[in-house]
Amino acid sequence: MTLRRLIAGLFVLGLLGLAVFYWLTTPDTLVASQLPADHTPDAKNGEYLFHASGCGSCHLVPGTKDKTRLAGGVELKTPFGTFVAPNISPHSTDGIGGWSQIDFVNAVMRGVSPDGSHYYPAFPYASYQHMRIEDVLDLKAYMDALPPVAGRAAGHDLPLPFRLRRGLGLWKLLALDYQEIRSDPALPDQVNRGRYLVNGPGHCGECHTPRNVIGIMDGNRHLAGGPAPEGDGRIPNITPAPSVNVGKWSAEEIAETLSTGFLPDYSDNLGGSMTSVQENLSHLSRDDLLAIAIYLKSIDPITED
Numbered sequence: 001m002t003l004r005r006l007i008a009g010l011f012v013l014g015l016l017g018l019a020v021f022y023w024l025t026t027p028d029t030l031v032a033s034q035l036p037a038d039h040t041p042d043a044k045n046g047e048y049l050f051h052a053s054g055c056g057s058c059h060l061v062p063g064t065k066d067k068t069r070l071a072g073g074v075e076l077k078t079p080f081g082t083f084v085a086p087n088i089s090p091h092s093t094d095g096i097g098g099w100s101q102i103d104f105v106n107a108v109m110r111g112v113s114p115d116g117s118h119y120y121p122a123f124p125y126a127s128y129q130h131m132r133i134e135d136v137l138d139l140k141a142y143m144d145a146l147p148p149v150a151g152r153a154a155g156h157d158l159p160l161p162f163r164l165r166r167g168l169g170l171w172k173l174l175a176l177d178y179q180e181i182r183s184d185p186a187l188p189d190q191v192n193r194g195r196y197l198v199n200g201p202g203h204c205g206e207c208h209t210p211r212n213v214i215g216i217m218d219g220n221r222h223l224a225g226g227p228a229p230e231g232d233g234r235i236p237n238i239t240p241a242p243s244v245n246v247g248k249w250s251a252e253e254i255a256e257t258l259s260t261g262f263l264p265d266y267s268d269n270l271g272g273s274m275t276s277v278q279e280n281l282s283h284l285s286r287d288d289l290l291a292i293a294i295y296l297k298s299i300d301p302i303t304e305d
């Protein structure tokens with residue numbers, strides 16, 4: 001083979017590789033015709049979902065408590081770098097004012113921006129992908145009526161390889177299945193409701209499920225806790241293993257703890273990053289908190305390593 005043919009061959013292989021990479025990492029989005037045509041968005045349900053899904057915990061202004069002023073700026077430290085939550089208030093230039101329903105649905109349920117780039121999974125769409133599309137549309141209706149706040153948050157602080165968003169398409173291929181959580185007729189209604197709230201909007205596994213080296217939640221250790229990703233302390237196991245609190249507490253006690261923040265023996269409060277989650281959950285109905293608790297008590301107990 002002559003040198004020219006070899007170079008030409010390598011060039012063709014390179015192009016093929018690029019084409020395959022491009023194909024594999026192309027965003028998987030929904031189109032407007034896939035939105036439910038007969039759904040009238042319900043902002044009241046949207047407000048409820050806003051609490052259940054904790055958008056305000058990450059997107060509020062750091063140092064403030066007002067989860068309705070969503071100018072962003074909170075830093076999220078992860079093993080892959082520091083992410084900064086952006087402005088998602090309905091401000092027309094600095095926030096997401098003017099986004100269409102399909103833009104919003106693709107951001108929350110597909111992790112894709114209106115211009116077609118991938119979001120980092122520090123935005124917990126690996127859980128929100130499981131939400132009902134109607135709930136996401138209701139959420140938008142509520143958020144559209146929040147105050148627009150000017151100002152853009154700082155950019156992320158990431159090492160070079162992670163600055164290229166295109167490659168996230170490969171991660172998504174492995175991490176996401178884009179399945180809405182549907183009720184399982186074999187399960188009681190309360191368990192179904194809890195299962196949806198925990199694994200969809202509530203995104204409990206984003207903290208409580210350990211991740212593998214590339215940051216994918218380990219399905220075999222669902223909600224079994226592990227070392228905190230920021231490096232200090234542990235995230236508790238919330239499966240009903242006999243050795244851990246969720247195994248020992250009754251469903252009523254778990255629901256009460258999520259509602260008030262006090263542990264059942266009043267020895268302590270829920271602390272750390274759970275403080276803000278618990279504040280969101282305190283807006284949910286007793287029935288829903290009990291559904292969450294009953295679901296947690298129904299899953300496979302996983303003991304610590």
Ligand code: HEC
Nearest residue numbers: 053054055058083084085086088107113119120122123124
């Ligand atoms: C754990 C923290 C966290 C939570 C909870 C969270 N987000 Fe975010 N969100 C982020 C981060 C970080 C980004 C930036 C992602 C990127 O740049 O790739 C983001 C990006 C976004 C964007 C894209 C904004 C833009 O300008 O492109 C939207 C829209 C959004 N989030 C909406 C929501 C909604 C709605 C909820 C609740 C259902 C929510 N987020 C909950 C962390 C969070």
Ligand code: HEC
Nearest residue numbers: 202203204207235236238245246269270271272273274277
């Ligand atoms: C942002 C991360 C994060 C998210 C999201 C999160 N948790 Fe937690 N959770 C924690 C941390 C950290 C603790 C430990 C708090 C402490 O040490 O006081 C905790 C503690 C708990 C406890 C007490 C467990 C024990 O053994 O004492 C329960 C129950 C719990 N979480 C349930 C949930 C549920 C249900 C959800 C989803 C609706 C959820 N958590 C979402 C971080 C999180």
